Amino acid sequence: MSIIQVENLSKRFRVARKQPGLAGAFRALIRPAYEEKTAVGGISFAVAPGEIVGYIGVNGAGKSTTIKMLTGILLPTGGQVRVMGRDPYRQRVANARAIGVVFGQRSQLWWDLALIESLDLLARIYELPPARYRERLALFSDLLDLGDLLRKPVRTMSLGQKMRAELAAALLHDPRIVYLDEPTIGLDLVVKERIRAFIRQVNRESGTTVLLTTHDLGDIEDLCRRVLIIDSGSLLYDGPLQAIQERFGQHRLLTCETTGAVGTLALPEGAELVEAAERRLVVRFERSRLTASQVAQAIMTQVDLVDFQLREPDLASVIRQIYGGALASRRPDREGAAL
Amino acid sequence: MMRYVRLYGAFLAQHFKVLMEHRLNFLIATLSTLFWQGTGILAVWIVLDQVPDLNGWSKQEIFLIYGLSTMALGLAGIFGVNLLYIGQGYVRTGRFDLLLIRPVNPLFHLLADRFGQEGIGNFLAGALLVAYGVGSLGLKLGPLEWGYLVAVALAGGALYLALDLVTAVAAFWMVVATPLTLAVNHFTQIAAYPLDIYKKPLRVVMTWLIPYSLVSHYPAQLLLGRPAGLMPYALFPAAALLCFLAYRFWLYGLGRYTSTGS
Amino acid sequence: MSHRLRRHLRHLIAYANITLKEQTAFTGWFWSDLLGQVVLMLLFSAFWQAVYQGRESLGGLSAQQTLAYVLVVNTVGLVVRWSLIWEFGVMIRDGSIAVELLRPVDFQLRMYAKMTTTMLFTMGQQMLLLGLVAVLVLGLRLPADPLVWLSFLLSLLVGNAILFFFDWTLSLVAFYSTEVRGLMIFRDGIASFFSGFLIPPAIMPDWLQRVAAFLPFGQVLNSPAMILTGIVPLSEVPRILGVQLLWLVGLVLISRPAFRVAIRHVTVQGG
Numbered sequence: 046m047s048i049i050q051v052e053n054l055s056k057r058f059r060v061a062r063k064q065p066g067l068a069g070a071f072r073a074l075i076r077p078a079y080e081e082k083t084a085v086g087g088i089s090f091a092v093a094p095g096e097i098v099g100y101i102g103v104n105g106a107g108k109s110t111t112i113k114m115l116t117g118i119l120l121p122t123g124g125q126v127r128v129m130g131r132d133p134y135r136q137r138v139a140n141a142r143a144i145g146v147v148f149g150q151r152s153q154l155w156w157d158l159a160l161i162e163s164l165d166l167l168a169r170i171y172e173l174p175p176a177r178y179r180e181r182l183a184l185f186s187d188l189l190d191l192g193d194l195l196r197k198p199v200r201t202m203s204l205g206q207k208m209r210a211e212l213a214a215a216l217l218h219d220p221r222i223v224y225l226d227e228p229t230i231g232l233d234l235v236v237k238e239r240i241r242a243f244i245r246q247v248n249r250e251s252g253t254t255v256l257l258t259t260h261d262l263g264d265i266e267d268l269c270r271r272v273l274i275i276d277s278g279s280l281l282y283d284g285p286l287q288a289i290q291e292r293f294g295q296h297r298l299l300t301c302e303t304t305g306a307v308g309t310l311a312l313p314e315g316a317e318l319v320e321a322a323e324r325r326l327v328v329r330f331e332r333s334r335l336t337a338s339q340v341a342q343a344i345m346t347q348v349d350l351v352d353f354q355l356r357e358p359d360l361a362s363v364i365r366q367i368y369g370g371a372l373a374s375r376r377p378d379r380e381g382a383a384l
Numbered sequence: 385m386m387r388y389v390r391l392y393g394a395f396l397a398q399h400f401k402v403l404m405e406h407r408l409n410f411l412i413a414t415l416s417t418l419f420w421q422g423t424g425i426l427a428v429w430i431v432l433d434q435v436p437d438l439n440g441w442s443k444q445e446i447f448l449i450y451g452l453s454t455m456a457l458g459l460a461g462i463f464g465v466n467l468l469y470i471g472q473g474y475v476r477t478g479r480f481d482l483l484l485i486r487p488v489n490p491l492f493h494l495l496a497d498r499f500g501q502e503g504i505g506n507f508l509a510g511a512l513l514v515a516y517g518v519g520s521l522g523l524k525l526g527p528l529e530w531g532y533l534v535a536v537a538l539a540g541g542a543l544y545l546a547l548d549l550v551t552a553v554a555a556f557w558m559v560v561a562t563p564l565t566l567a568v569n570h571f572t573q574i575a576a577y578p579l580d581i582y583k584k585p586l587r588v589v590m591t592w593l594i595p596y597s598l599v600s601h602y603p604a605q606l607l608l609g610r611p612a613g614l615m616p617y618a619l620f621p622a623a624a625l626l627c628f629l630a631y632r633f634w635l636y637g638l639g640r641y642t643s644t645g646s
Numbered sequence: 647m648s649h650r651l652r653r654h655l656r657h658l659i660a661y662a663n664i665t666l667k668e669q670t671a672f673t674g675w676f677w678s679d680l681l682g683q684v685v686l687m688l689l690f691s692a693f694w695q696a697v698y699q700g701r702e703s704l705g706g707l708s709a710q711q712t713l714a715y716v717l718v719v720n721t722v723g724l725v726v727r728w729s730l731i732w733e734f735g736v737m738i739r740d741g742s743i744a745v746e747l748l749r750p751v752d753f754q755l756r757m758y759a760k761m762t763t764t765m766l767f768t769m770g771q772q773m774l775l776l777g778l779v780a781v782l783v784l785g786l787r788l789p790a791d792p793l794v795w796l797s798f799l800l801s802l803l804v805g806n807a808i809l810f811f812f813d814w815t816l817s818l819v820a821f822y823s824t825e826v827r828g829l830m831i832f833r834d835g836i837a838s839f840f841s842g843f844l845i846p847p848a849i850m851p852d853w854l855q856r857v858a859a860f861l862p863f864g865q866v867l868n869s870p871a872m873i874l875t876g877i878v879p880l881s882e883v884p885r886i887l888g889v890q891l892l893w894l895v896g897l898v899l900i901s902r903p904a905f906r907v908a909i910r911h912v913t914v915q916g917g
Contacts, residue, residue, distance in 0.1 A: 113481070120642050138487045146482075148482070158401070162398055166394055170487065
């Protein structure tokens, strides 16, 4: 039985079209022209209880719109969404009791209050019995090392501390599903590790289902076994992370600025030319087989380099490649559990 | 219902904790609001001292009306100040979504999220004026009249709050609705004086359209023993009706917000 | 010497132009403020008409004079509300004050230019609309004599400058403390009261009028209003303008060294 069931879900917006020039602005005032924008166009997927699912896509792909529909904030234009058997929009309060949310950029805590006071208030809002509240508080103090943090007001916290506080707040009432939006953004590696460990532990011990939207592929690698990729409102991929990893995770991109145009370029085994412009080269190579300096050296013997840059494959190019590559399919296959 | 009362109490307790931490600020805020009211009142006082009456209303009687209006303004400010912030503080920043994530009524959460300390100064000023009016005129108020007075204060606050809510809902369309709310709030100053000094059109507006005067003028008539028919009681159904209409309008706006996102 | 002055002037004008472009008139705030002022005008109009029922004069002013005074004061009363202290606070908090001080043109003069252009254009639009309401709806009658108008505008301009330099000195508190809201409201209240915005000073008891004379606020609003409404004859104008200029010079002389002291305090603090 899926805990989240999404069928043919879509969301269309009417956006007022901006008309150019002064006459256009005037016209827009009298008779505004609208155009329809499809943020999400008929996606379907299901999440089983206890899964940690990654939900990735570039900005504007429709991630936050989907999440908003799942959490009951936004009314879908078409299709159906069932969370724990309920319509999250029509049964907002009942649904809200059993979910937790972390919005990476926005804090749900009260700015001026000490963390403990924010949590006290949340316990009241979620109607947590005092004994249970104390229990959960002790648990999180331990797992997230809250200790002194409890006395600090949110506005004095560092980014890492804030995130730990947010997680405690979101999970305090032991929700069955937690939606994490960019939970590790802006954090240094050590803190990221800690947060990921925490999420894994909560998922393991409480069976909390996690839907993770992030740009950080490290998050995905560490936490998710399954990944949904959305682009331009459509679901491009719904399947195991492994497949993507095998295809894209192993690569690095080397971008070189050259002094002049390049003719044919001989590259070592494991490296391939992805892009060649007038004074630019982009080479993709497998991390396991070559080092960046090997590739750079190979290039330098053939062309003069002005500058070069090493990059992990960014999400946009990964998605572009998926879209144009072998994994794309209209009805994504889902390995594993039956629906 | 009880749950919400207790919950509001929990919110209030937290707000007070923060206020007490910045005790000086709180004191200054209250004093400055009192001062602001005070200069206005002083100006009126100086004039009224030099004239016997205004359209048949003596200075003390006028201050009774002034006080009733200001008390209601204070109460609405104490509980509903966050309505002024719905646009910039919640809709624009996306914080409004966080309210929708919680298992409580979002309007309740919005109102509970901020305590209007500035309203305390207004409420005190109003109460003092009412006390002055009652005392200086030697009005003998029995328990019924006191009960009526308290009811007027509460219903008045609710009416003022309902009107604030109606204008605040515009934030769902305009994002920033604060100018609209403040614009309508200016009419509360008109309600501070007896309706007799205004021409008919304005009297009609203040009684039936933006009915702030139901809180001040008509109740004052009753307390002063002036003939007023049933109008002094019109406040109660009006407040109830406006609260109902304002809430329906809120739900409508909320529905629109959740269908179009932001 | 005059070359430097010319350059200063050029910079000031250029700066004023930039400020103009950032003004967005006719926003929601504009209309809301406007409505608020109109409501106040309706209120005061009704109030004073009721006051004068059955009497010829109050505080030496006739009903017609008081009504005219009140309407004029409510039309141009926006000048009293400018609050520099807030801007100072913001600039200190986000540190932009350091940048501002480095700019070539004198900071104070620049702020003055900015404030004046704001007043002339954004507030000016409001004032014009309010004036229209006052004349068309509320029956305000103003003298036709162009000399009166000229004196009025001059007095208003000087009065505005007086308020600017006074506020400047007062706003220096922002350099010493971040809690300025109370002071703002306090100053707003006192300014409203003693400038004639609430009631004509002529109607106040003698002792209050003496207090008012010590404060600059009367120079800002009361003086020009008295001129425009004809309550004081043209012959009095030179005296009134003279007094205003004295206030102006005095405040300019105080504000500049005071500013230097405050700046030193901030830079010593660091940040």
